[in-house]
Amino acid sequence: xxxxxxxxxxxxxxxxxxxxxxxxxxxxxxxxxxxxxxxxxxxxxxxxxxxxxxxxxxxxxxxxxxxxxxxxxxxxxxxxxxxxxxxxxxxxxxxxxxxxxxxxxxxxxxxxxxxxxxxxxxxxxxxxxxxxxxxxxxxxxxxxxxxxxxxxxxxxxxxxxxxxxxxxxxxxxxxxxxxxxxxxxxxxxxxxxxxxxxxxxxxxxxxxxxxxxxxxxxxxxxxxxxxxxxxxxxxxxxxxxxxxxxxxxxxxxxxxxxxxxxxxxxxxxxxxxxxxxxxxxxxxxxxxxxxxxxxxxxxxxxxxxxxxxxxxxxxxxxxxxxxxxxxxxxxxxxxxxxxxxxxxxxxxxxxxxxxxxxxxxxxxxxxxxxxxxxxxxxxxxxxxxxxxxxxxxxxxxxxxxxxxxxxxxxxxxxxxxxxxxxxxxxxxxxxxxxxxxxxxxxxxxxxxxxxxxxxxxxxx
Numbered sequence: 101x102x103x104x105x106x107x108x109x110x111x112x113x114x115x116x117x118x119x120x121x122x123x124x125x126x127x128x129x130x131x132x133x134x135x136x137x138x139x140x141x142x143x144x145x146x147x148x149x150x151x152x153x154x155x156x157x158x159x160x161x162x163x164x165x166x167x168x169x170x171x172x173x174x175x176x177x178x179x180x181x182x183x184x185x186x187x188x189x190x191x192x193x194x195x196x197x198x199x200x201x202x203x204x205x206x207x208x209x210x211x212x213x214x215x216x217x218x219x220x221x222x223x224x225x226x227x228x229x230x231x232x233x234x235x236x237x238x239x240x241x242x243x244x245x246x247x248x249x250x251x252x253x254x255x256x257x258x259x260x261x262x263x264x265x266x267x268x269x270x271x272x273x274x275x276x277x278x279x280x281x282x283x284x285x286x287x288x289x290x291x292x293x294x295x296x297x298x299x300x301x302x303x304x305x306x307x308x309x310x311x312x313x314x315x316x317x318x319x320x321x322x323x324x325x326x327x328x329x330x331x332x333x334x335x336x337x338x339x340x341x342x343x344x345x346x347x348x349x350x351x352x353x354x355x356x357x358x359x360x361x362x363x364x365x366x367x368x369x370x371x372x373x374x375x376x377x378x379x380x381x382x383x384x385x386x387x388x389x390x391x392x393x394x395x396x397x398x399x400x401x402x403x404x405x406x407x408x409x410x411x412x413x414x415x416x417x418x419x420x421x422x423x424x425x426x427x428x429x430x431x432x433x434x435x436x437x438x439x440x441x442x443x444x445x446x447x448x449x450x451x452x453x454x455x456x457x458x459x460x461x462x463x464x465x466x467x468x469x470x471x472x473x474x475x476x477x478x479x480x481x482x483x484x485x486x487x488x489x490x491x492x493x494x495x496x497x498x499x500x501x502x503x504x505x506x507x508x509x510x511x512x513x514x515x516x517x518x519x520x521x522x523x524x525x526x527x528x529x530x531x532x533x534x535x536x537x538x539x540x541x542x543x544x545x546x547x548x549x550x551x552x553x554x555x556x557x558x559x560x
Contacts, residue, residue: 119404125269127392193330278307
């Protein structure tokens with residue numbers, strides 16, 4: 101009789117192996133999810149710079165709304181990972197059922213708000229008459245997908261909490277290939293299927309998001325992949341929900357702060373015209389693709405730190421943070437140097453027929469690229485703090501980086517120096533470096549360890 105494969109225990113053994121086993125599927129899944137935006141940008145670039153700008157200007161607001169609930173899915177990861185480390189399967193299942201229940205109601209609310217506030221939001225952020233209609237239609241269609249997107253985020257977060265990271269990656273891989281086919285189909289049309297233009301990219305994404313959410317929920321209800329959710333456990337448990345909000349709200353605020361920072365930066369960029377907006381949009385998407393290794397290590401670190409804290413292994417949790425920081429710094433620095441060398445052909449790939457957008461977009465990438473290593477350090481240390489349940493630290497660091505450093509620097513350099521809009525580009529590496537120094541200093545102070553030791557005797 102064939103032996104059943106035993107699940108990996110992340111509270112023992114070699115840390116590098118545990119980190120690698122968790123990180124690479126998360127990184128690949130994040131790259132594939134970012135591919136949604138890159139595929140959209142590639143096909144919309146064939147419609148022109150205005151089409152790219154319409155999506156670019158709506159993206160920060162979309163991220164802002166999504167982040168309000170996405171932080172709570174991180175709370176699911178933290179809670180489940182700590183119960184997994186404590187080997188309490190019943191609480192793993194209960195916490196997962198509660199997470200799905202709470203996030204579903206939040207996603208419905210955000211979908212309604214997003215749809216009906218789309219036009220005033222696009223006007224507020226500064227969409228010009230040439231892109232307003234397209235940006236509104238893209239945003240409205242995307243709002244329908246919030247429910248599906250959040251349900252799959254929950255599935256991913258819960259699976260990460262127990263260390264099952266391969267399954268979400270396979271689902272994302274399948275949906276990205278499907279999106280690759282559906283994007284041109286709904287943007288340009290074919291046969292009886294009409295072309296929806298810019299909104300077609302959102303239609304394609306909503307369809308694939310719906311399929312991935314349905315797949316994830318079926319797996320969770322069947323319960324043969326490490327977590328079993330049940331309708332009977334999906335009722336309001338106010339003490340549990342309070343605990344979830346206590347962990348998740350700082351993370352939600354952090355993500356919202358980051359999204360609001362992106363939104364304000366876009367408002368600053370729009371004052372320089374749609375071509376600069378398009379250049380910023382391409383650079384931002386390249387940035388989002390390059391930082392996913394850092395985010396992947398941060399998420400893997402959150403899971404490992406959470407499970408080891410649940411098992412009472414604080415020293416091992418610190419060693420995980422040290423190793424993750426080194427890998428993120430040296431790995432992303434190398435990637436940044438490669439990106440610096442190939443900035444122009446990469447930008448031209450997305451908008452091949454606009455020399456000014458290619459010039460400005462490649463300059464943005466070249467200015468940012470050398471700071472990717474320190475950006476990785478900040479993200480990984482946030483992962484350590486989150487795994488320890490100390491999500492307020494990540495919030496404070498993000499607020500400092502975006503609102504105290506990045507935006508004021510961008511505003512001053514772009515409006516009060518000869519750099520013009522290039523001053524916005526320079527604000528990114530400056531804020532990345534300062535935020536990394538602050539995060540590392542705070543990590544070395546060790547408060548997150550003292551707090552964990554103080555409270556680990558309590559029930560999760």
